[in-house]
Amino acid sequence: MNGMMGRQGGQRSGAAAAHHQRQYSEEIPSNGRWLQSAGLQHLHPSTATSIPSLQDFNFYGGAGGGGQGLRTYRNAQRGFTGGNDFYAEPTTPPVSSRQKNGEDLQNDFSPGLLDLHSFDTELLPEMAVPGLYESSSLYHPVRDRSFDYSEPQLANNKQIGRGNALPENNLLKSFAVDKEKTSSVAKIKVVVRKRPLNKKELTKNEEDIIDTHSNSLTVHETKLKVDLTAYVEKHEFVFDAVLNEEVSNDEVYHETVEHIVPIIFQRVKATCFAYGQTGSGKTYTMKPLPLKASRDILRLMHHTYRNQGFQLFVSFFEIYGGKLYDLLSDRKKLFMREDGKQQVCIVGLQEYAVSDVETINELIEKGSATRSTGTTGANEESSRSHAILQLAIKRSVDGSGSKPPRGVGKLSFIDLAGSERGADTTDNDKQTRMEGAEINKSLLALKECIRALDNDQGHIPFRGSKLTEVLRDSFMGNSRTVMISCISPSSGSCEHTLNTLRYADRVKSLSKGNNPKKDILSSTLNLKESTTLPLSSALPSASTFDDDITDTWPEQNERDDSEDSYEQEKPAWKKNGKLEPHNLSSAEDKFWKPNGQTKLKDLPKSDFKKLHPDDDLNALLLEEEDLVNAHRKQVEETMNIVKEEMNLLVEADQPGNQLDDYITRLNAILSQKADGILQLQNRLAQFQKRLKEHNVLVASSGY
Numbered sequence: 001m002n003g004m005m006g007r008q009g010g011q012r013s014g015a016a017a018a019h020h021q022r023q024y025s026e027e028i029p030s031n032g033r034w035l036q037s038a039g040l041q042h043l044h045p046s047t048a049t050s051i052p053s054l055q056d057f058n059f060y061g062g063a064g065g066g067g068q069g070l071r072t073y074r075n076a077q078r079g080f081t082g083g084n085d086f087y088a089e090p091t092t093p094p095v096s097s098r099q100k101n102g103e104d105l106q107n108d109f110s111p112g113l114l115d116l117h118s119f120d121t122e123l124l125p126e127m128a129v130p131g132l133y134e135s136s137s138l139y140h141p142v143r144d145r146s147f148d149y150s151e152p153q154l155a156n157n158k159q160i161g162r163g164n165a166l167p168e169n170n171l172l173k174s175f176a177v178d179k180e181k182t183s184s185v186a187k188i189k190v191v192v193r194k195r196p197l198n199k200k201e202l203t204k205n206e207e208d209i210i211d212t213h214s215n216s217l218t219v220h221e222t223k224l225k226v227d228l229t230a231y232v233e234k235h236e237f238v239f240d241a242v243l244n245e246e247v248s249n250d251e252v253y254h255e256t257v258e259h260i261v262p263i264i265f266q267r268v269k270a271t272c273f274a275y276g277q278t279g280s281g282k283t284y285t286m287k288p289l290p291l292k293a294s295r296d297i298l299r300l301m302h303h304t305y306r307n308q309g310f311q312l313f314v315s316f317f318e319i320y321g322g323k324l325y326d327l328l329s330d331r332k333k334l335f336m337r338e339d340g341k342q343q344v345c346i347v348g349l350q351e352y353a354v355s356d357v358e359t360i361n362e363l364i365e366k367g368s369a370t371r372s373t374g375t376t377g378a379n380e381e382s383s384r385s386h387a388i389l390q391l392a393i394k395r396s397v398d399g400s401g402s403k404p405p406r407g408v409g410k411l412s413f414i415d416l417a418g419s420e421r422g423a424d425t426t427d428n429d430k431q432t433r434m435e436g437a438e439i440n441k442s443l444l445a446l447k448e449c450i451r452a453l454d455n456d457q458g459h460i461p462f463r464g465s466k467l468t469e470v471l472r473d474s475f476m477g478n479s480r481t482v483m484i485s486c487i488s489p490s491s492g493s494c495e496h497t498l499n500t501l502r503y504a505d506r507v508k509s510l511s512k513g514n515n516p517k518k519d520i521l522s523s524t525l526n527l528k529e530s531t532t533l534p535l536s537s538a539l540p541s542a543s544t545f546d547d548d549i550t551d552t553w554p555e556q557n558e559r560d561d562s563e564d565s566y567e568q569e570k571p572a573w574k575k576n577g578k579l580e581p582h583n584l585s586s587a588e589d590k591f592w593k594p595n596g597q598t599k600l601k602d603l604p605k606s607d608f609k610k611l612h613p614d615d616d617l618n619a620l621l622l623e624e625e626d627l628v629n630a631h632r633k634q635v636e637e638t639m640n641i642v643k644e645e646m647n648l649l650v651e652a653d654q655p656g657n658q659l660d661d662y663i664t665r666l667n668a669i670l671s672q673k674a675d676g677i678l679q680l681q682n683r684l685a686q687f688q689k690r691l692k693e694h695n696v697l698v699a700s701s702g703y
């Protein structure tokens, strides 16, 4: 839940690809009747390790492509013209020739994927995972170029943070997983990635206002005091990992997804998503991940799990305006259905059986080129949709291929639409406003689902949005979630950056044992410039308001992080063997009234969800967000009015000042102030009324 209601706190010839069209009723073509994908040949899995060299295969966009990878691809006839500096090692120019700010290091990419079919995982016996790659010769020194998408190491390792080169045998270590390791992989991991300043920002002399440390960062926000002197407010955040602008995509993969790959063979469903404002690097960050993960999955399949009947499937679709479109099938409209077992099925979604990385790359490029984009000030081809790419591991039960394979685990990559689009409500056309509303809704719902998961709630609000509905089975059972928050370093993006970090902070605060201090407005610089004007001392600083957003979240209780905790939706009252109160009044007594200061955030979600249907809850969440935004706006307006007042006072002190003019202007200012307060009061009263209608009492409200 958000804010006061619970703010706690992404073919080559010879390459293989076959796809099959999933039908709603789980009718998978039998007898291995995979549909042949145009231009793609089926390759037996066992041959997949001898993939054709990628030396002449330039992934993702033009050399010096200005980071519009996907878009570059699209513009270039959807062809792989020009090399992608980052992913095709053979074509990578020397580091020295590359620009540090990342503009020519970019490539564009867009992940998106996913499999939303029903996933029969329950019938598969749990497998013991042998030590992966016991034979180190398989992976160690021999770095098959056809698999090697590693990026060059940047020469300048200053402030390297987590950007150091990976040890060569990293995969060996990472894959040496067993069941214990599965349960040791965090349920939720929140990572922040800061991109470099781009050319546009450099041209405008915008400053880098983000300092990164190992797993924390500081945002230096420049603000104006009432006397118009500037000061800097510091906002500190701590996350599971903070990746600075020099960190490569290889290292991002290492920090986020690599450790999850082995456990999806253990019936885990994992979701990795990128969140952030437009142009912050979501697509850039997400695009390489599925390929890197596929490479590792295929390695496991062809070695550790050789001849065990595993297959890898890829699907890719987008959610645009609340509707589903297949990105691998000319944006064919898809429909979501729920079967009798409450499993989500996407009718008509095409899924491709793949056995080599090149094919997966082609599919990703194809899907990415089809994705809906638009233009924003920060990104010429901005994503207007959530793109979901899914890698599903399935296994033939009888080994003969005569029966459809059953799902074992899956890895979903979600490249979310820009987080600020939800705020796109005033200007632009109706279409854009609708997009914004849908995006806003889905981002809120996503956060709520993650929260509910981490709290082991009996009820998870999937129906809050199409995105969460579609991801339902990824959130159920034994799941893992990785959130990558992408931020821009520039002063011009400060507000959006803070919003992104606060969202991430709320998600992170759900994780076990995570109680870092957050967004502490620790100090104010330029104190010597502090004002001596009398009014200033009487005014609240903006920080007072920001503070309320993050520092008032209750700390999370420690929770059991065992595998069992995600097994299934348990009724809340069955949890911990304890009988929780069922009737509303006792729940209210217990949760709404402590200290006479009860807020929605204080209510355990398990009980709260029982009180309200998802839709109502969703509507409440949106209203709450609106209220907080309106409050924020009102504070900004107040600051502007105060500046005006200060000017008026200065003028009033000037000799020859006209009293009439002073009175008129003062009257206008006071009316404006009163109007603003009145509007906010009305909004607050409306929201309180809505809460009351939903039996959510705010003790201090006077209602």
Ligand SMILES: Nc1ncnc2c1ncn2[C@@H]1O[C@H](COP(=O)(O)OP(=O)(O)OP(=O)(O)O)[C@@H](O)[C@H]1O
Residues within 6 Å of the ligand: 066, 067, 068, 069, 101, 102, 103, 105, 106, 107, 108, 194, 195, 196, 198, 245, 276, 277, 278, 279, 280, 281, 282, 283, 284, 285, 376, 379, 381, 382, 383, 384, 416, 417, 418, 419, 486
């Ligand atoms: N870490 C980075 N290093 C170098 N360039 C980057 C980095 N992150 C992003 N860029 C570049 O910044 C630009 C915007 O990135 P990207 O398209 O990934 O943003 P986005 O968050 O997906 O935006 P939108 O929400 O509008 O789709 C691109 O040109 C991209 O190549």
